[in-house]
Amino acid sequence: MGIIVQKFGGSSVANAQRVRNVASIITDTYKAGNEVVVVVSAQGDTTDDLIEKAGEINPKASKREMDMLLSTGELISASLVAMAIEGMGFPVVSLSGWQAGFVTDSNHGNARIRRIDKERVQNELDKHNIVIVAGFQGLNRYDDITTLGRGGSDTSAVALAAVLGADLCQIYTDVDGVYTADPRLVKTARKLDEITYDEMLELASLGAQVLHNRSVEMAKKYNVKLEVLSSLERKSGTEVKEVIKVEKMLIRGVARDNDVARVSVVSVPDVPGIAFKIFSLLAARKINVDIILQSIGRHGTKDISFTVSRSNSDIAVQALEEIKDVLGCEQITCDKTVSKVSVVGSGMVANPGVAAKMFEALSEANINIHMISTSEIKISVLIDEEDSLKALNAVHDAFQV
């Protein structure tokens, strides 16, 4: 018994039958004596359909008008879920983002939540209503509708849970939890019962797209206990929290990210300031750099390599070509056939054997490592994309996660 916030994604409410299924999950939680607040995304492909409608009329529509348009998707699913719950005989009310008190900044299309005025939601809970909130949206100070960008409904749910002091925030999706690796790629992958916020953040940023990073960061900041679980099967999922019970397992998961390109600045003079010139330029162009590798200088020159997302790689190369003379480099190369494989686990920091074990597994699988990057809870290696599936399995098996 407590306050539970539940979030259902677009596939969980895609049609009438699924909406009714979601309604039965919600009412079961309510019948168990909990106060229930639900955040819903737009049904299935609704958002894409609306984007297409807009594209037919004006492909360069303002973000302000796009937000007005796209926010309707969540309004529709919120009212439909409420109707299904009404049909089951429970007290319920649906609320738009602004009715639920979501106040955001004015960054249309990717707004940040400034605060939530919880009065209305609290009021409905006090009246013993189940509250269904349209996710992904809010209102800025000018009374204009804003949307929160990718993963916005997860963020809506976690923020509401934080403001309401909820006991649990359940993120229902089409997978039944967080796995040690993508089960479609690694047969021996298994579901985790628990994972820490930091591990989840690393896994998410590595391509295990279960929860959006912004929502996990917010959960960590406000200490909101998350659970990732499936709306299609009634079984427990994966809990995401600050501290988890110690297991002998060193690592939590293995992930692959193919959206990686390696850019190399070859033969730059081995003098101070070169790296600064390169990375300040990329920062100015808003290009995120992931792994950076600098070769040891030889014959007065060195090579600087780094990875970016593939969509940014051409822009990065073009930017660097413009200052090629300033850099004094021989050439700038770009390789889009690479992939990043990473192991994540909080236990790693206290155990230096993890890296060695990972490299051993890759070596035995005859996989060449181009770059290495380590953090306190993560080790990533850059390898050829064609080796990535083999690498993922080899590393996963080596750690028997």
Added chain:
Amino acid sequence: MGIIVQKFGGSSVANAQRVRNVASIITDTYKAGNEVVVVVSAQGDTTDDLIEKAGEINPKASKREMDMLLSTGELISASLVAMAIEGMGFPVVSLSGWQAGFVTDSNHGNARIRRIDKERVQNELDKHNIVIVAGFQGLNRYDDITTLGRGGSDTSAVALAAVLGADLCQIYTDVDGVYTADPRLVKTARKLDEITYDEMLELASLGAQVLHNRSVEMAKKYNVKLEVLSSLERKSGTEVKEVIKVEKMLIRGVARDNDVARVSVVSVPDVPGIAFKIFSLLAARKINVDIILQSIGRHGTKDISFTVSRSNSDIAVQALEEIKDVLGCEQITCDKTVSKVSVVGSGMVANPGVAAKMFEALSEANINIHMISTSEIKISVLIDEEDSLKALNAVHDAFQV
């Protein structure tokens, strides 16, 4: 140059091409130096699609949740029209009903506008923006979304025009004006340049569904000059106003209504109080009665006949059957094969020849009249439905309207 409110119905914004067409009408009005406020309905079949979606989930959904759902249709078309105008390079902003300041009562599904807080709309006009408002909707005092019921967007437009002191309220639809008769039924029907509010009200209630009555009543009350015109053809339509220039034409239009049934209470005792018993019962069941005819008493009994809409006729008969003994009547009959043909015109009251001329035309066409009803600006006759088309043309030709 002035303030012009334009309203576009669902068929006028049904697809991308029509949205662009509407945008060009709006921007032409703006370019001519006017301040332009636009009210839009939901695209084409959007509202029906949403009702179907709700029906699949809960056919008995609350009106509160239906309003939440249905209000999205107008939000979508408002943002799409705004995007089209952005694409043409004009300053524009779309507003939901509540953003535009529409405050209504709490009668979900059929709410009345209480007031319009015009600050936001005025503010946008002051910034030289074209303002696109989602019609059909508002907010009640509890911050819940309401809808205005049938013809709601017309009412939204007229109310906004009244509050803004607009010089003209243009209702764009898929016909190019108000006709002397339905052009699909009467070949010689012609478009009226002008019509009074009262005449328009009579014609609308007689089945000439161009403008919804509530919007015409509001226009009359606040003296808002209306114009009904087509969004598909660039030509002037029909102006609706208080006083129109005198024409020799006695009548303004001829209309037919087939949604009529005649209920007869046969051989009731010719004593006081019988009519009261019948019509108070029908009023209690919320059944609207139109024409009433009471026969002259003979042999101590009389017949009372009246017309109702066909959908209400069975309920009316059933209600009367329940008090058949109290009424002391012989039988209750119902005829659903009748039709009402009416002539409307402000000039009628001063000219007693109109009724005679109408009856003459019907007599010459060999059409039997069952009932007659007259008001200051209208004469209606009840005839057999199979005669109605012939009657409509005969009457129209007789007056050469």
